[in-house]
Amino acid sequence: MIEMKDVGFGYHAGDRLLSGMTLSLQPGMFHFLTGPSGAGKTTFLRLCYADLLPTEGQMTAFGQDLRSLSRDGIAGLRRRVGVVHQDTQFLDHLPVAENVALPLSIAGEQVDMQALRDLLGWVQLAPHARAMPPQLSGGERQRAALARAVILSPDVVLADEPTGNLDWDMSMRLMQLLLELNKSGKTVLVATHDLNLIRATKAQVAARVLRIAGGTLHLAGADL
Numbered sequence: 001m002i003e004m005k006d007v008g009f010g011y012h013a014g015d016r017l018l019s020g021m022t023l024s025l026q027p028g029m030f031h032f033l034t035g036p037s038g039a040g041k042t043t044f045l046r047l048c049y050a051d052l053l054p055t056e057g058q059m060t061a062f063g064q065d066l067r068s069l070s071r072d073g074i075a076g077l078r079r080r081v082g083v084v085h086q087d088t089q090f091l092d093h094l095p096v097a098e099n100v101a102l103p104l105s106i107a108g109e110q111v112d113m114q115a116l117r118d119l120l121g122w123v124q125l126a127p128h129a130r131a132m133p134p135q136l137s138g139g140e141r142q143r144a145a146l147a148r149a150v151i152l153s154p155d156v157v158l159a160d161e162p163t164g165n166l167d168w169d170m171s172m173r174l175m176q177l178l179l180e181l182n183k184s185g186k187t188v189l190v191a192t193h194d195l196n197l198i199r200a201t202k203a204q205v206a207a208r209v210l211r212i213a214g215g216t217l218h219l220a221g222a223d224l
């Protein structure tokens with residue numbers, strides 16, 4: 001899985017945004033990552049899918065040192081780690097179904113149309129399969145982003161403020177999908193500053209809450 005030992009990161013030489021982070025993502029566990037705006041949550045997630053490399057310490061994913069991964073190694077890692085980004089981008093000239101299937105096309109793989117239909121049905125977007133992304137509501141966009149993040153059947157799903165622009169009902173609907181993924185065995189990590197969302201989810205799953213504060217990572221107490 002993903003393991004960090006004394007990991008630090010700075011965007012500029014001499015700058016240490018994050019330091020001393022020691023953590024293992026627990027396989028099959030539901031994790032939250034919280035902390036104030038600007039604390040480094042997105043940066044942490046980017047480290048987890050090797051979009052950024054640590055400037056200090058040791059970090060491995062699925063037993064491989066991230067700093068020594070080849071291009072193919074990074075591509076392999078990205079298959080095993082699905083990401084729902086904070087500012088979900090779609091190709092606006094392609095229908096939702098094609099956007100969701102994009103990781104398959106990029107990997108040069110055949111699209112199994114029945115599996116794609118099932119996936120769209122699971123995120124309740126079957127009626128919107130031929131819609132264009134600008135026609136989707138915020139909640140529908142996030143569900144499409146989640147479908148795209150899991151189409152390659154990753155082991156780990158990272159979601160960066162996936163409910164940031166959604167009302168409570170929509171947020172809970174998205175969280176249910178993430179819970180279902182977790183129940184099916186996937187390791188999930190959701191970055192959010194919404195403590196109510198964390199509390200409501202913790203009523204349903206024994207989630208582990210990580211918090212970034214003071215430039216490092218802590219395990220939050222059970223009161224959260």
Ligand SMILES: Nc1ncnc2c1ncn2[C@@H]1O[C@H](COP(=O)(O)OP(=O)(O)OP(=O)(O)O)[C@@H](O)[C@H]1O
Nearest residue numbers: 011017035036037038039040041042043044086193
């Ligand atoms: N590409 C970048 N280059 C330089 N600094 C950056 C870059 N990306 C982020 N930062 C800075 O790093 C800090 C942490 O940003 P990050 O986006 O990781 O925080 P966050 O906790 O996800 O914030 P939010 O909750 O507001 O999304 C911020 O001060 C931000 O300005």
